[in-house]
Amino acid sequence: MAQLALGDYPDRYRLANELHARPFPVLEPPTRAVLLAIKEPEAAADRDRTADLEHLTALLDRFGAPHPAPGANHYSGALGRAFLKWEMHTEFVTYTLFSGQMGAEPFSDEVFKLFPQDWLAAAPGKLVTSCILWIQPAPPEVMEVMVERDLPVWFDPDSLAASRVSDAEAVVAADFRIDAAGHTRIAVLAKPTIDRHRLGRIVQRLFEIEVYKSMSMLALPQARSVAASVARIDRNLTDSVTAMATGTGREAETLHELLAVSAEIELLSSTTAFRFGAAEAYAAIVDQRIEVLREERIAGRQLFGEFMRRRYDPAMRTCRSAKARLDELAARAARAANLLRTRVDVANQAQNTEVLHQMDRRAALQLRLQETVEGLSVVAISYYAVNLAATALGPLAEPAGVDKGHLAAYITLPVVLLVWLMVRRIRARIARREAGPGH
Template sequence: MTTLFPIPENHPQRFVLHNEVHARAPSIGSLPVRASHLALLLSSDEKMQERKHLTTLCERFGVAKPEKEADHFSATFNSFQIRWEQHGEFSTYSFYVHDTPKEPFADSALKKVPVDWMSQLTGQVIVAAHTTIVCAADINYDENADLAALSVHFADNPVIGSKVTGGAASVFTDFRIHVDGFSRFLIINHDLRTEQAGRLLQRLFEIEVYRVMALLAFPIARKLRPALNKSDRQLYSITNAMTLPDNNDSELLDELTTLAAEVENYISSNHFRFAAASAYYQLVQQRVNDLREVRIQGIQTLGEFIKRRLEPAINTCESISQRFTQLSERVSNASQLLRTRVDIIIEKQNQGLLTSMALRAKMQLRMQQMVEGISMVAITYYATSLIGKIAEALHLVGWKVNPELIEGISIPFILIIIAISSKRIHKIIANTTE
């Protein structure tokens, strides 16, 4: 891109990142509108397939297909509008039809979508919702009248709702899945602009999706609770045994190591799910705040209902996650304490072994010195015997020598020579070892 000023070269992702803020702008075309929303959990392979499947729909209606690496797509077909988004764990499809039947939920937007194409969608449905934006006159709505009349649109279930978007609309739901497999949101238009309506629909759909995604961790938390209690009791038994004087530290250390491996396995296997639950719950709270709810007298607001139902489950997940983390720290502390005790015992054993080795070496030295003294006597004996033999030989050839006298005189000299030689050998050995 040509620049007017001599600034450095652009980062390769500069424009992609800059335009990301406009990438998922909600747009519904016009009012009134009916919408159907699907959120599907997909594997990596299924994510590749759904992009091809979306391309098939575009080719069928002669619409420009999404780019190869696109993670969101919007297009208008003959009788409906589609909005697709691919997220980390799930993908969402929003279908819009710009008319309103006499009954808000009598005819859904999905009926305009080709049945054969819908039947080949990949993944598992985690959220399915119908939403209709109507005028108050279309359903004879009077905010001052009894709101129980709205229950007829929700299979006579109790209704939850509030005024939203600064009073420009009222939203009602029962947060239940109906016989068609879809939940329902009814939006009554007081003074909505098209852009407001698009943002409102998007927020409601995101609240429903993120609410359910946050709750994916709740069954895991309930399933892990018995294992957590069991591990906690096992740690208590081990630490209690550590206080007894006759315990086997090596066996306790093996048990602690096994327990630490089990606890870390639980943490590593479920850390992502618990962290995701916390992140999704924050998104739900943010989207509820974005609605700017105003209470309608006599019924709960969406935020109140979600907080009362969702917050205890999220607190349970956070509690289980924190308890596992604390248990891991306690196991680590107990392991360090036990290893210290084992190391001290080993050091004491090593000290005893070294003392025993030193005693043996001292005894060997004493024995060696005794043997050395005996050896000196033996060498002296053989040396004097040799000198005596030489003196006898000289006496036989005529020398006037007394063999016995010479043999006796040679003894001290031989001893002195052997002692000097021994000290020299000891000195040489000492210098060599140094």
């Protein structure tokens, strides 16, 4: 078929190949598999990922194995007597080893010896979980015997979860406890006829249940800490709202307290948002992986799904409850702050209105005072103007037989009128200048 003469969208091939980059393992029982999940204690999502690649490369160099591609986030290949599968996730990395040549003891940690001790000590992070998964071929009649005889010996009977999966092609069992060597144990009893690809999918899902269960549980300590902080902040918020409702506190002080509460809530939200969000996503993966196992009950034993509902879901509900209470508290603090700001604004508006009324009264008083001053000014100016006019017109009035007293009486009214008109004209001109252009 001829290739289209059309340019490819950026990363088209890389994104398409990503769907096939992590194939399920193809397994033949008996097989042992071990898994390590390693995570930086702080800011794991923003870690230097080159350190993870360098740590993987150091392990491969011990066995003379090929290196991963630059910037790779997954790798598969032979590692001595085992097969290694390495994956880099958002917060953590996983190392999985598969081997069919390791002893007869069911949960021997011999496979872990392929990880050198000094190499483990130099890992860029801390161990989140380590798991041993033992796959044993078991015909139907042997499978029933092993379920009754061996599972209660290998696992804690009080915590044991066991079920038939994938159309009863296999039995899976685990107690999700950490044994004396520091590992979680999972057993898979597989019919000899099971498809190798199907068995690989079962094993991959069991490992993912263990890893994502462990990762989601990291949120539980933060949830408990947040719950304690929320209870304390809730009391402070209630006190502030009570003071606001009863009017026993000063509004400025109450607003300051509410802003401090809001800031503390925002700090809690920002520091826990990623952990709670990640826990929610991991829990969804755990539920989905259990669902696709298609569990069938074995002689009244609890299923993986039942174990999770009884012992795992309450922890996740605690995390969701802590997040919900934090969100509710943030909304309450915001409402209280908005209400108090509204009260402060109304009070300020009332004060501003009173100030305006006082300014109006002062302006009216100033206007009356100004009119009084203007009247006095007219009188004063007129007095001096009349004297000046009388002095200036005296020589002209004497030939006409008008003495200075009568002359002053005759010119007083016209002079006062002229002065009054002049003052009004000056005041009108000043008012037009103050009003600005166009007035």
